[in-house]
Amino acid sequence: MSDPSLSVHDLACARGDRLLFKNMNFTLNAGALLLVQGGNGQGKTSLLRLLTGLSSPEEGEVHWRGQPIRKQREAYHAEMIYLGHANGVKDDLNPVENLRFADGLQGREFDAARGVATLNKLGLSRCLDLPCRVLSFGQRRRVALAALLLAGATLWILDEPLTGLDVHAVALMEGLIRDHLKGGGMVVATTHQALNLEGVTVQRLLVGNVAIPELA
Amino acid sequence: MEWASWSEFWNMGGYGFYVWGSYGVTAACIAVEVYLLKRAAGDTRRRLKRMQQWEEQ
Amino acid sequence: MHRFLLAVLRRDLTLAARRRGDWLIAQFFFVMVASLFPLGVGPEPEMLARIGPGVLWVAATLASLLSLSRLFADDHHDGSLEHMVLSPEPTVLLVLGKSLAHWLIYGIPLLLIAPVLGIQFNLSWEAIWVLEISLLLGTPILSLLGGVGAALTLGLRGGGVLLTLLILPLYVPALIFGAGAVDGVMAGTGAEAHLSLLGAFLVLSLMIAPWIAAAALRVSLE
Amino acid sequence: MNLYTYASPANFYVLAGKLVPWFAWGTGIFTVWGLYIAFFLAPTDFQQSEAYRIIFIHVPAAWMSMFIYLVMAFWGAIGLAFNTRLSFMMARALAPTGAIFTFIALWTGAWWGKPMWGAWWVWDARLTSELILLFLYVGIIALWAAIDDIKRGDRAGSLLTLIGAINVPIIYFSVKWWNTLHQGASVSLTKAPSMAATMLQGMLVLAIAAWLYTITVALIRVRRIILERERQTEWVKALLEKET
Numbered sequence: 157m158s159d160p161s162l163s164v165h166d167l168a169c170a171r172g173d174r175l176l177f178k179n180m181n182f183t184l185n186a187g188a189l190l191l192v193q194g195g196n197g198q199g200k201t202s203l204l205r206l207l208t209g210l211s212s213p214e215e216g217e218v219h220w221r222g223q224p225i226r227k228q229r230e231a232y233h234a235e236m237i238y239l240g241h242a243n244g245v246k247d248d249l250n251p252v253e254n255l256r257f258a259d260g261l262q263g264r265e266f267d268a269a270r271g272v273a274t275l276n277k278l279g280l281s282r283c284l285d286l287p288c289r290v291l292s293f294g295q296r297r298r299v300a301l302a303a304l305l306l307a308g309a310t311l312w313i314l315d316e317p318l319t320g321l322d323v324h325a326v327a328l329m330e331g332l333i334r335d336h337l338k339g340g341g342m343v344v345a346t347t348h349q350a351l352n353l354e355g356v357t358v359q360r361l362l363v364g365n366v367a368i369p370e371l372a
Numbered sequence: 373m374e375w376a377s378w379s380e381f382w383n384m385g386g387y388g389f390y391v392w393g394s395y396g397v398t399a400a401c402i403a404v405e406v407y408l409l410k411r412a413a414g415d416t417r418r419r420l421k422r423m424q425q426w427e428e429q
Numbered sequence: 430m431h432r433f434l435l436a437v438l439r440r441d442l443t444l445a446a447r448r449r450g451d452w453l454i455a456q457f458f459f460v461m462v463a464s465l466f467p468l469g470v471g472p473e474p475e476m477l478a479r480i481g482p483g484v485l486w487v488a489a490t491l492a493s494l495l496s497l498s499r500l501f502a503d504d505h506h507d508g509s510l511e512h513m514v515l516s517p518e519p520t521v522l523l524v525l526g527k528s529l530a531h532w533l534i535y536g537i538p539l540l541l542i543a544p545v546l547g548i549q550f551n552l553s554w555e556a557i558w559v560l561e562i563s564l565l566l567g568t569p570i571l572s573l574l575g576g577v578g579a580a581l582t583l584g585l586r587g588g589g590v591l592l593t594l595l596i597l598p599l600y601v602p603a604l605i606f607g608a609g610a611v612d613g614v615m616a617g618t619g620a621e622a623h624l625s626l627l628g629a630f631l632v633l634s635l636m637i638a639p640w641i642a643a644a645a646l647r648v649s650l651e
Numbered sequence: 652m653n654l655y656t657y658a659s660p661a662n663f664y665v666l667a668g669k670l671v672p673w674f675a676w677g678t679g680i681f682t683v684w685g686l687y688i689a690f691f692l693a694p695t696d697f698q699q700s701e702a703y704r705i706i707f708i709h710v711p712a713a714w715m716s717m718f719i720y721l722v723m724a725f726w727g728a729i730g731l732a733f734n735t736r737l738s739f740m741m742a743r744a745l746a747p748t749g750a751i752f753t754f755i756a757l758w759t760g761a762w763w764g765k766p767m768w769g770a771w772w773v774w775d776a777r778l779t780s781e782l783i784l785l786f787l788y789v790g791i792i793a794l795w796a797a798i799d800d801i802k803r804g805d806r807a808g809s810l811l812t813l814i815g816a817i818n819v820p821i822i823y824f825s826v827k828w829w830n831t832l833h834q835g836a837s838v839s840l841t842k843a844p845s846m847a848a849t850m851l852q853g854m855l856v857l858a859i860a861a862w863l864y865t866i867t868v869a870l871i872r873v874r875r876i877i878l879e880r881e882r883q884t885e886w887v888k889a890l891l892e893k894e895t
Contacts (some may be wrong), residue, residue, distance in 0.1 A: 260433070
């Protein structure tokens with residue numbers, strides 16, 4: 157199999173009758189981070205959803221390992237994981253159960269010890285047996301991050317992963333991204349906040365035409 | 373020709389109410405559809421023009 | 430593949446077990462709708478036995494519709510639906526698993542309640558037995574076709590009412606064959622023909638509905 | 652000039668605009684001709700007297716209601732398979748007319764039934780299927796109305812049309828079966844008076860008129876839909892500019 161690479165070719169995306177962007181081209185290789193930037197409503201989330209295959213582009217194509225993703229949906233989804241605005245965490249289940257079902261839905265056997273270790277690493281050791289309903293927003297986000305880590309996917313697609321996280325959690329997230337990239341993984345992320353990522357190849361992509369002051 | 377007079381024609385052998393009730397409602401349905409279509413055409417053009425003016429500003 | 434299906438099933442069953450309130454509402458709705466009819470048409474036993482099969486079948490379709498609007502909506506709301514659609518398994522399996530779970534959670538209890546209501550409606554034991562078989566074959570159809578409606582109306586304003594409008598006409602054959610089977614046995618003409626047609630409709634729904642629902646789900650998530 | 656050129660909305664808009672008057676005239680001519688046959692050439696029926704003249708609109712309307720539904724399903728399937736925008740627009744343009752013909756078929760069925768059977772409504776297989784067809788039309792139109800996103804609406808509506816199209820024959824069959832089991836309502840529309848050649852001719856001419864009418868109305872409607880959807884393109888902007 158060829159080296160993991162994500163590339164888009166002449167991508168165009170429309171929302172309703174409004175064209176968000178067109179002629180977008182980029183390639184992302186192993187070990188690199190793509191930061192998608194742009195103002196609200198400029199199409200950051202739309203781009204991410206195109207990259208996951210949840211929506212299909214107006215024109216152009218998204219390629220994974222040199223092949224269009226629509227032709228290898230299942231193989232691509234096995235190597236890709238998406239974390240959107242919503243966490244995908246069920247309020248009625250506790251963190252461990254959430255991980256178990258997340259694993260089951262990916263078609264994998266759940267390794268309970270590894271799951272608990274991951275949750276502990278993310279600082280959730282005190283609430284493993286509580287339904288996620290009673291957890292804070294940041295804690296639920298961490299449960300979602302644990303699922304992300306356990307999935308073992310090569311490509312992470314993260315939509316505003318830092319929203320609602322405190323300073324410690326942001327540092328933790330930065331560490332996770334660095335480790336993932338060093339291990340040959342790839343990340344596509346949108347964020348409003350500045351990320352501290354030393355020693356990491358960062359590609360920046362501006363969607364739309366309104367730049368955000370602090371990032372420009 | 374079947375009809376000796378107009379009144380016989382409208383009477384439809386005693387079934388005038390049903391025959392003309394059917395044809396009348398059919399004609400009304402089609403008239404309403406055509407009227408709505410005509411009105412919608414004008415509305416659409418006006419609306420699109422207005423939106424175009426708005427966006428050009 | 431079957432592991433994914435099992436995971437979807439176990440997940441939905443666990444979640445339903447954690448939220449028994451929703452589950453009880455659907456069952457009580459069934460009982461209440463069926464119990465309103467004698468109050469409306471009068472208590473004569475012959476009349477009740479005459480309308481009983483139809484009333485119970487209509488009540489069952491309405492009860493299943495009540496819960497169908499949430500088939501995908503809860504998972505859509507917390508984002509887990511996207512995760513499931515993005516899993517490496519086919520979306521058809523996901524829809525099939527969720528419809529099956531819906532049937533186990535909301536369809537099977539109807540089978541358990543129906544005999545009690547059948548007695549209220551003065552149905553003979555033979556008729557109740559056929560009613561059970563017809564519901565056993567018919568309620569999965571409600572869950573399968575309902576899955577299409579739930580996927581089409583996902584996230585829409587007033588989605589629940591719209592779902593009813595879209596799906597009730599599609600339920601007509603199930604209603605006719607299901608209630609007809611009980612009628613047939615009461616009229617002495619036998620229920621086999623109706624039940625085999627109901628079974629054929631079930632097989633057809635099983636073959637077609639999940640594909641359309643999966644396509645609809647992808648369209649709705651776009 | 653090939654077929655593909657006309658598959659582009661901009662070209663189709665122009666083509667449809669040229670075709671509309673022709674179809675409109677055709678509709679008028681065939682309607683007058685058909686009505687002339689219906690009222691002046693067709694003889695009085697010895698069983699039903701003049702009341703049978705209702706079938707000259709009832710039968711064509713019923714045909715059209717089912718035919719339009721199938722055409723919508725066809726366009727929907729094409730759109731889903733090949734992702735052609737114009738086919739979705741055609742499906743949307745046809746639906747209201749289909750619903751109206753279904754309503755006309757039901758209405759005239761009732762107004763024919765009253766003098767013939769003594770009841771406005773009987774649960775006859777055809778009338779009942781027609782009623783359910785009306786429900787399907789209403790459902791599809793309601794689904795379109797509820798979805799703001801054009802792309803999603805197009806595809807969702809087409810999927811619903813498709814599953815309905817698979818279901819309609821099953822519904823018809825099941826209602827017919829149900830009908831034969833319930834003795835009370837054994838009257839059926841098949842007991843139409845024996846067909847005289849002029850009657851069949853009148854029905855066919857009016858069916859063609861209904862067909863031409865549907866095309867006319869659908870073309871006008873599809874032109875409006877094209878304008879709305881393409882309003883950001885240069886050609887629509889230029890077109891609107893020119894008119895002011």
